[in-house]
Amino acid sequence: MSELKLHDMGDIVLETRDLTKHYGGVHALEGANFILRKGEHVAIMGDNGAGKSTFVRQITAVEQRTRGEVIFDGHAVNFAGPLEAREAGIETVFQNLALADDLDVPSNLFLGREKVLFNLGPFSILDRKAMREATMRGLEKTGVKIPNILNTIRNMSGGQRQCVAIARTAAFHSKLTIMDEPTAALGVQETAQVENIIRTLKKQGEPLILISHNMRQVFDLMDRIVVFRRGRICANLNVAETNPEDVVAYITGAKTGAEYADVA
Amino acid sequence: MAHTTHGIGGLTYDPAKKARPPELNVFIALILIVVAFEAIGRLFLNDSFLFNTRDNVDAIFNWARLNIIILQVSIIGIIAVGVTQVIITGGIDLSSGSVVGATAMIAMSFAQTAVVNGNPNPKAIFGDWAMDLPVIVPVMVGLGCGLAAGLVNGVLIAYTRIPPFIATLGMMVFARGLSRWWSNGNPISFPTEGYAAIGKGMMPVFIFVLLAILFHLILNYTVYGKHTYAIGSNEDAARMSGIKVDRHKLLVYSIAGCLAAVAAIVLSSKNLTAQAGMGIMYELDAIAMAVIGGISLKGGRGSILGTVLGALIFGVIISGFTFVKLDAYYQEMVKGMIIVGAVVLDQWRQRRSTERT
Ligand SMILES: Nc1ncnc2c1ncn2[C@@H]1O[C@H](COP(=O)(O)OP(=O)(O)OP(=O)(O)O)[C@@H](O)[C@H]1O
Numbered sequence: 123m124s125e126l127k128l129h130d131m132g133d134i135v136l137e138t139r140d141l142t143k144h145y146g147g148v149h150a151l152e153g154a155n156f157i158l159r160k161g162e163h164v165a166i167m168g169d170n171g172a173g174k175s176t177f178v179r180q181i182t183a184v185e186q187r188t189r190g191e192v193i194f195d196g197h198a199v200n201f202a203g204p205l206e207a208r209e210a211g212i213e214t215v216f217q218n219l220a221l222a223d224d225l226d227v228p229s230n231l232f233l234g235r236e237k238v239l240f241n242l243g244p245f246s247i248l249d250r251k252a253m254r255e256a257t258m259r260g261l262e263k264t265g266v267k268i269p270n271i272l273n274t275i276r277n278m279s280g281g282q283r284q285c286v287a288i289a290r291t292a293a294f295h296s297k298l299t300i301m302d303e304p305t306a307a308l309g310v311q312e313t314a315q316v317e318n319i320i321r322t323l324k325k326q327g328e329p330l331i332l333i334s335h336n337m338r339q340v341f342d343l344m345d346r347i348v349v350f351r352r353g354r355i356c357a358n359l360n361v362a363e364t365n366p367e368d369v370v371a372y373i374t375g376a377k378t379g380a381e382y383a384d385v386a
Numbered sequence: 387m388a389h390t391t392h393g394i395g396g397l398t399y400d401p402a403k404k405a406r407p408p409e410l411n412v413f414i415a416l417i418l419i420v421v422a423f424e425a426i427g428r429l430f431l432n433d434s435f436l437f438n439t440r441d442n443v444d445a446i447f448n449w450a451r452l453n454i455i456i457l458q459v460s461i462i463g464i465i466a467v468g469v470t471q472v473i474i475t476g477g478i479d480l481s482s483g484s485v486v487g488a489t490a491m492i493a494m495s496f497a498q499t500a501v502v503n504g505n506p507n508p509k510a511i512f513g514d515w516a517m518d519l520p521v522i523v524p525v526m527v528g529l530g531c532g533l534a535a536g537l538v539n540g541v542l543i544a545y546t547r548i549p550p551f552i553a554t555l556g557m558m559v560f561a562r563g564l565s566r567w568w569s570n571g572n573p574i575s576f577p578t579e580g581y582a583a584i585g586k587g588m589m590p591v592f593i594f595v596l597l598a599i600l601f602h603l604i605l606n607y608t609v610y611g612k613h614t615y616a617i618g619s620n621e622d623a624a625r626m627s628g629i630k631v632d633r634h635k636l637l638v639y640s641i642a643g644c645l646a647a648v649a650a651i652v653l654s655s656k657n658l659t660a661q662a663g664m665g666i667m668y669e670l671d672a673i674a675m676a677v678i679g680g681i682s683l684k685g686g687r688g689s690i691l692g693t694v695l696g697a698l699i700f701g702v703i704i705s706g707f708t709f710v711k712l713d714a715y716y717q718e719m720v721k722g723m724i725i726v727g728a729v730v731l732d733q734w735r736q737r738r739s740t741e742r743t
């Protein structure tokens with residue numbers, strides 16, 4: 123983990139400038155300026171509909187932004203789609219699990235970037251053995267209990283499915299991991315597993331953006347909290363220098379960060 | 387870390403533990419249906435469904451009956467191979483039967499022979515230039531027609547986002563009109579020997595089996611197959627995973643169109659003629675074969691193997707009803723009931739599987 127040179131520009135993994143998304147008249151995201159440094163784990167909090175998922179969708183190019191810049195790994199990027207974002211090294215667990223129910227675990231892990239034996243365009247031959255083995259290796263990291271990885275996702279519990287989605291991000295060497303409410307549907311044990319994955323990423327120095335409504339989780343695991351309200355960032359807090367009551371105040375709008383005074 | 391059978395965190399890869407393939411149930415159903423007809427034959431008709439009961443022929447099986455089943459099944463089965471892929475993506479193709487008709491008409495017009503029994507071909511569509519062409523010409527023309535129909539379906543569905551049901555219904559009506567307009571309703575006959583050889587004897591079966599094996603392999607062992615299932619299973623997930631969903635659908639509908647064209651070529655070659663009205667309703671038979679074979683109309687589930695078994699069940703039931711001397715009207719009615727019954731079964735399966743999650 124690297125906590126060095128916090129203000130060195132070379133340390134910035136992801137930066138957004140004036141990132142904005144309008145859905146017709148709905149200003150879901152407005153002028154978001156955000157910075158994530160190497161090895162940093164940042165929580166994004168905010169009420170339902172605050173624009174958190176929208177923010178993620180702009181970074182990962184699931185949607186095309188209305189305005190603004192995304193700078194990733196030192197370059198201004200304009201991903202054409204989510205695959206490009208993934209190829210650039212951004213792994214995402216989306217809030218609405220992006221899993222195919224009728225496929226098994228390896229197929230889901232490698233969906234859209236299958237390992238192939240021979241390249242024949244769309245008819246490329248799959249390397250099923252390699253994908254299976256990489257799945258085993260990737261899932262070992264997560265400690266997820268899955269009875270048989272060759273069963274379809276459909277037959278798995280909500281927690282297991284969630285864990286597969288998370289394992290997908292953990293299985294690939296990514297430069298940035300984004301998780302949108304990864305533990306929202308999980309039981310106590312599964313939540314603990316996911317939190318362990320997050321700790322592992324922290325140890326490995328891999329940066330993470332975590333969207334969560336769980337105050338305990340955020341204070342246990344994260345370095346920094348960025349609060350969204352009505353599509354705008356309204357606070358940027360160091361976990362060590364704040365407390366849950368304060369964060370709630372920012373979320374509800376009772377309080378606004380000094381540098382974001384124009385939001386209120 | 388020690389390597390246990392449970393892996394770390396209880397992970398396993400155990401091929402033996404894989405759930406029972408749904409095709410097995412379909413296969414068992416096939417056996418049961420055959421046995422049922424055999425039993426009815428022995429008990430009530432003093433005849434055998436499967437075996438040869440005539441003394442003057444020394445064969446064990448009743449090959450005549452089996453051949454009819456297999457031939458009937460093969461041509462529509464070729465269409466069903468394409469329809470299966472379309473349904474796995476969560477779509478539907480109602481145009482395939484009518485595309486067969488139109489394609490047969492057009493391909494046949496390039497496969498005619500100039501002289502029939504010493505006289506000029508009475509059914510000639512074009513002038514001399516289109517007579518006695520090498521067989522590759524009508525085959526390519528036919529495949530081109532199927533591909534064009536598939537491409538149009540694909541573009542309408544993937545890019546203009548028209549629901550597959552509507553887009554392919556439009557194509558169905560269009561293709562019917564086209565085949566009637568093409569020769570003003572006249573049949574097109576007298577193909578060259580080369581063209582007639584395509585569907586001769588057991589060739590349709592051979593072509594069907596070959597295509598079924600090819601697409602079975604493609605669906606199970608290639609990226610194309612993986613993406614076909616992924617799109618049917620969860621289109622949004624496929625899109626978010628970076629699969630080019632629209633392009634893939636275009637490919638799937640194009641392949642289905644080409645397979646309909648193959649069926650058209652085989653059928654017109656076997657019949658030595660093509661006429662408006664050919665192939666109509668084949669799409670429903672093909673869909674029925676796929677549904678009997680365990681495909682889910684919601685997409686994501688199904689297989690070529692299942693469809694082949696479904697096709698056999700379909701053929702056995704139809705010829706079984708001839709065997710027990712139900713006439714053609716009953717057969718139509720029974721066919722209708724099979725299709726609806728299979729869809730009801732599918733929905734029941736779906737409800738059961740969603741209740742579990
Ligand atoms: N595709 C869309 N079209 C129109 N409006 C949208 C669309 N997607 C999101 N919105 C709106 O944008 C706003 C922000 O939504 P977003 O999903 O980003 O919220 P969120 O902060 O992730 O909330 P939650 O905590 O409930 O997940 C909401 O008002 C939502 O209704």
Ligand SMILES: [Mg+2]
Binds near residue numbers: 176
């Ligand atoms: Mg959200």
